Structures are given as structure tokens and as C-alpha cells.
Amino acid sequence: MSRALHAEWTKLRTLPSTGWLLAALAAVTVLVGAAVTGAVDTSHCATPAGCAEDTPRLALSGVRIAQVAAVALGALAVGGEYAAGTIGATLTAVPRRVTVLAAKAAVVSGAVAASGTAGVLGAVAAGRLILPRNGFTPEHGYPLLSPADGATARAAFGTVLYLVLTALLALGAGAALRDSAAAITAVLALLWIVPVLASLVADDTWQRRLDRFAPMTAGLAVQSTRSLERLPIGPWAGLGVLAAYAVAALLAGGARFAARDA
Amino acid sequence: MEATIEVRGLRKRFGPRLAVDGLSFTAAPGLVTGFVGPNGAGKSTTMRMILGLDRPDEGAALVGGRPYRSLRTPLCHLGAMLDASAVHPARRARDHLRWLAHANGIPARRVGEVIELAGLGSVANRPAGGFSLGMRQRLGIAAALLGDPPALMFDEPVNGLDPEGVAWIRGLLRSLAAQGRAVLVSSHLMSELEGGADHLVVIGRGRVIADTGVAELLAAASGGRTELRTPDRQRAMTALAREGAEVAAAERDAVTVSGLPAERIIEVLTAARVPFTGIAEHRATLEEAYMELTRDAVEFRAGTGGEAL
Numbered sequence: 001m002s003r004a005l006h007a008e009w010t011k012l013r014t015l016p017s018t019g020w021l022l023a024a025l026a027a028v029t030v031l032v033g034a035a036v037t038g039a040v041d042t043s044h045c046a047t048p049a050g051c052a053e054d055t056p057r058l059a060l061s062g063v064r065i066a067q068v069a070a071v072a073l074g075a076l077a078v079g080g081e082y083a084a085g086t087i088g089a090t091l092t093a094v095p096r097r098v099t100v101l102a103a104k105a106a107v108v109s110g111a112v113a114a115s116g117t118a119g120v121l122g123a124v125a126a127g128r129l130i131l132p133r134n135g136f137t138p139e140h141g142y143p144l145l146s147p148a149d150g151a152t153a154r155a156a157f158g159t160v161l162y163l164v165l166t167a168l169l170a171l172g173a174g175a176a177l178r179d180s181a182a183a184i185t186a187v188l189a190l191l192w193i194v195p196v197l198a199s200l201v202a203d204d205t206w207q208r209r210l211d212r213f214a215p216m217t218a219g220l221a222v223q224s225t226r227s228l229e230r231l232p233i234g235p236w237a238g239l240g241v242l243a244a245y246a247v248a249a250l251l252a253g254g255a256r257f258a259a260r261d262a
Numbered sequence: 263m264e265a266t267i268e269v270r271g272l273r274k275r276f277g278p279r280l281a282v283d284g285l286s287f288t289a290a291p292g293l294v295t296g297f298v299g300p301n302g303a304g305k306s307t308t309m310r311m312i313l314g315l316d317r318p319d320e321g322a323a324l325v326g327g328r329p330y331r332s333l334r335t336p337l338c339h340l341g342a343m344l345d346a347s348a349v350h351p352a353r354r355a356r357d358h359l360r361w362l363a364h365a366n367g368i369p370a371r372r373v374g375e376v377i378e379l380a381g382l383g384s385v386a387n388r389p390a391g392g393f394s395l396g397m398r399q400r401l402g403i404a405a406a407l408l409g410d411p412p413a414l415m416f417d418e419p420v421n422g423l424d425p426e427g428v429a430w431i432r433g434l435l436r437s438l439a440a441q442g443r444a445v446l447v448s449s450h451l452m453s454e455l456e457g458g459a460d461h462l463v464v465i466g467r468g469r470v471i472a473d474t475g476v477a478e479l480l481a482a483a484s485g486g487r488t489e490l491r492t493p494d495r496q497r498a499m500t501a502l503a504r505e506g507a508e509v510a511a512a513e514r515d516a517v518t519v520s521g522l523p524a525e526r527i528i529e530v531l532t533a534a535r536v537p538f539t540g541i542a543e544h545r546a547t548l549e550e551a552y553m554e555l556t557r558d559a560v561e562f563r564a565g566t567g568g569e570a571l
Contacts, residue, residue, distance in 0.1 A: 015352055015353055017352065085347060085349075088348055092336060092337070093365035095331040
């Protein structure tokens with residue numbers, strides 16, 4: 001397994017696209033988070049405290065876009081090998097297919113976790129700078145953002161896990177579909193379209209059900225630090241829903257990868 | 263370390279098509295074994311099954327007595343080049359060899375060695391996407407040699423190469439076999455193997471048609487035929503046919519005669535006063551021998567061709 005890990009790490013590291021995707025992941029998390037945070041102030045509320053803005057969640061909202069990079073990285077890890085034809089070389093070097101997939105999952109997770117952590121810390125730092133200027137001050141009930149603060153720490157750590165899980169979901173989809181473009185499309189559709197559909201559903205009960213089982217809505221519940229009782233699903237339970245999707249995709253992809261001719 | 267590539271009763275079906283139909287043969291150490299057959303005969307499928315990429319419906323393929331998929335460091339047992347273009351276009355050639363080396367615990371200095379061995383020194387730090395076909399073949403061969411394996415397998419290694427590249431690969435295959443390695447090399451053109459192979463496994467429609475030494479095959483194909491050169495071909499053919507020989511017009515002033523020994527041919531021609539300028543025992547080319555073998559087995563027909571993967 002350690003040799004397979006070494007090989008997959010070398011493979012990931014030696015593609016220029018990996019560096020670009022990881023840089024984009026961190027940069028988009030920070031920049032979009034900063035842009036969204038900068039666009040919101042307390043002027044539209046009766047009192048600044050009355051806004052009840054979930055400031056950590058606001059600062060971390062960049063991952064909604066940045067997850068595209070995580071999805072692409074995950075999908076390319078397997079799908080890219082089918083496109084380039086290197087899957088044959090990979091499986092002749094490491095014939096145990098479950099080992100190959102596990103090694104890919106491990107190195108992609110590590111890379112996404114590292115760049116996600118950088119992005120999330122950057123986004124929290126940007127929020128700490130920007131939020132007080134827009135009226136979200138400690139005096140108004142909005143403590144300065146800090147990764148050491150309990151709820152913010154959970155939101156930040158959970159966001160990194162969210163990115164890792166979306167990458168794994170895409171990796172499983174890539175192994176099942178054997179095509180990066182198809183896997184990226186399928187995963188982004190799952191992440192983005194289900195919330196849109198949920199918003200179109202008139203029935204409240206169904207809307208809450210959809211929100212509870214839509215991977216992005218449920219997964220991002222982990223970013224919430226205020227009014228948790230009003231969430232359709234709890235922070236960790238929500239991340240668990242996304243994890244279930246990722247596990248299902250990895251099992252489906254793994255089963256196909258192990259059983260089929262290469 | 264010696265290793266034999268052994269195929270026992272391999273059978274593989276793709277949908278309605280039986281691609282490999284009970285194939286058995288052995289590639290022995292110290293020999294270049296040519297694996298020959300028309301397009302679609304099942305060569306690539308067989309090689310993929312030897313590597314564990316495709317699962318056989320029946321039978322087994324063994325490398326040094328073990329199934330490939332059970333090997334812990336497979337690249338050190340069997341080096342293979344199936345598809346030379348299967349390199350990520352954005353990855354540098356050296357990095358492609360590096361990850362392969364890491365996967366089997368092969369020391370990093372070996373990467374440098376095979377780069378030199380394959381003559382890739384000047385391009386090793388460039389992305390493989392810009393490589394010509396010849397350079398890709400060299401990179402594929404470098405990858406096959408990486409684990410210094412006792413057995414090697416190449417699928418159509420000279421396909422699309424210039425004469426210099428063909429000569430290089432032929433020499434390389436010979437020297438690998440001379441080092442005691444088992445070398446299995448496929449081709450759909452027998453002429454590509456002329457002077458390059460010691461043993462031949464000829465297949466058609468997924469079955470072995472011939473499994474023979476090159477020398478024996480050539481002797482059999484040349485069998486009892488005599489090549490005659492004469493300025494008066496028509497009269498020579500008539501005279502010889504009257505004596506019961508089988509005659510066939512070859513090149514412009516040549517006739518291939520079978521069924522009569524050379525001394526008797528000379529007697530007949532002299533008696534009939536037919537002039538001739540040369541008479542020699544016929545030496546078949548590999549190509550001729552192959553055509554004879556595969557005449558019934560050629561399955562490539564217009565509209566149905568194509569090598570199945």
C-alpha cells in the first residue's frame with residue numbers, strides 16, 4: 001500500500017493541473033468569501049444585532065464555488081487515467097485495484113485537505129478584517145472571527161471535511177463512469193441542482209426533506225453557528241449525509257473498477 | 263532469475279464475439295517469440311489477459327509460474343508495452359517513469375538508466391504530449407525495462423516506426439533474449455519479424471495455427487521447391503508440366519517448380535532444349551510461410567475489420 005501511495009502521490013504531484021486546481025481551491029475560498037462578506041452590512045437591519053447574521057458561515061461561503069476545484073481533482077484522479085490511457089499502466093504496476101483506488105482516495109484527500117485548510121483559514125482571516133468594518137462588531141454581538149472559537153472552529157474544520165468529501169464523491173463517480181467530464185457534470189448537478197429543485201418545491205415538508213438529503217445543503221449545515229435549531233439537519237449529521245453519498249459513490253466506483261476489464 | 267510466459271487454454275468472449283478461443287503457448291527464456299496473426303486475431307486481448315487487465319472466461323496466464331495479479335512487484339517480473347501512446351500528455355517522461363518505479367519500489371537511479379538505455383536523455387524532461395510516435399515507443403520500452411524483468415512483452419512495437427527505429431527495436435529484442443530473458447513480441451506483419459524472432463506462435467480467429475521454430479517453419483515452407491530462371495518461361499513450364507511437375511510463374515523470368523528434383527529438371531530442360539540461366543533451391547520468406555499458414559484463417563474482411571481491445 002505504501003508503494004501504491006507513493007506512486008499515486010508522484011502521479012498527482014507531476015501533473016500541472018493539480019497545482020492549478022489546488023491553488024484555485026484555496027484562492028476562490030478566500031476571494032469569494034471576502035467578496036460575499038464585503039457585500040453584506042448591517043444597514044438593512046433595524047438594529048445591527050437584529051441582523052442575526054451567521055458571520056462564520058458568511059465568511060466561508062466561498063466553498064460553494066471552490067468545491068468545483070475539489071470535484072475536478074477527484075474526478076480527474078480516475079477519469080483522467082481513462083482519458084490518457086494510463087489506467088493500463090497503473091494496473092500493470094499495481095494489479096490490486098482496490099489498493100489503487102484507496103491510494104488515489106488518500107492522496108486526493110490529503111491534497112484537498114491541505115489546500116482547503118489554507119483557503120478556510122484565509123477566509124476566516126479575511127472575515128475577521130472585513131466584518132467589523134461593515135458593522136458586525138463584538139459590541140453588536142458578532143465576536144471577531146477566530147479559528148480558536150468553538151463554533152467557528154467546527155465550521156472551519158467541517159468546511160475542510162466538506163471539500164474532502166466532495167472530492168471523494170467525484171473520485172467514486174469517476175471510477176464508476178470512467179470519464180472525468182461525465183463525473184464532474186454528475187457531481188455538480190447533484191450538488192447544485194437538488195437545492196434549486198428544493199427551492200421550487202412549494203410544500204414545506206418536502207422542501208425540508210430535500211434539504212435534509214441534498215448533499216450540499218446537508219453538508220454545508222456544518223458551517224452554521226447560529227439558530228441551529230432551525231436547520232433542516234444538524235451540522236455533523238448533515239456532513240454525515242454528504243459522507244454517505246461519498247461512501248456510496250466510492251463503493252459503486254470501486255465495485256465497477258474491481259470487477260470490470262480495464 | 264528466469265521466467266517463462268505461459269498461456270494455458272485462454273478463452274475470452276466479448277459479447278457475441280469469441281476473441282480468444284482456447285489459446286495455449288509458451289514464450290521461453292532466451293528466445294524472441296513472435297506472436298503473429300491478422301488484425302483481430304486476439305493478440306492484444308491475449309496480452310491484456312497475461313497482464314491481468316482483462317479477465318479470461320477460461321484458462322490461465324502465468325508469468326514465471328504465477329498469475330500476474332498475484333505478483334507483488336509485477337514490473338520486476340514482466341515488463342510490457344501494450345499501447346505506447348498511453349502516457350499522460352501533460353506529464354514529463356521522467357515523471358512517468360518515476361511513478362512507475364515508486365509503485366514497485368524500484369530505485370530512482372534505475373529511471374535514469376532506462377532513460378539512457380532508450381535514448382531519451384534529451385527529451386526526458388519534456389511533457390510526453392509533444393512526443394513523436396517513435397519517442398513514445400522508446401518511452402514505452404523504457405517503462406518495460408524499468409524493473410529489469412526476466413520476461414518482456416511488446417505489442418506491435420515497430421508499428422509506425424521509421425526504418426532506423428525498426429532496426430533499433432529488432433536489435434534490442436535480440437539482445438534482451440541473448441541476456442536470457444523471455445521476449446514475446448506481437449505483430450500482424452510477419453515481415454517485421456524476419457530475422458528478429460526465434461520462435462513463432464501464429465494465431466488466427468483466437469486459436470493457435472502454428473507454434474514452431476522459425477527455422478523449421480521456413481524449411482517446411484520452402485519444402486522441395488526449386489526456383490528456375492529462364493528466358494523462355496512458356497516452353498519451360500510446358501515441358502516440366504508434361505513430366506508431372508507443378509509449376510508456377512514467379513517474377514518476370516522465374517518459375518517455381520515443385521514435385522521434381524533439381525537434377526531431373528535439368529535433364530528435362532536439356533532434352534527439350536529450353537535455355538535456362540539459373541536454378542536454385544527455393545528459400546521461402548517468413549511472409550510466404552505465413553501467408554500459407556493463415557490462408558484459411560484470415561478473418562479480416564472489408565467492413566468487419568479492426569483489432570478488438
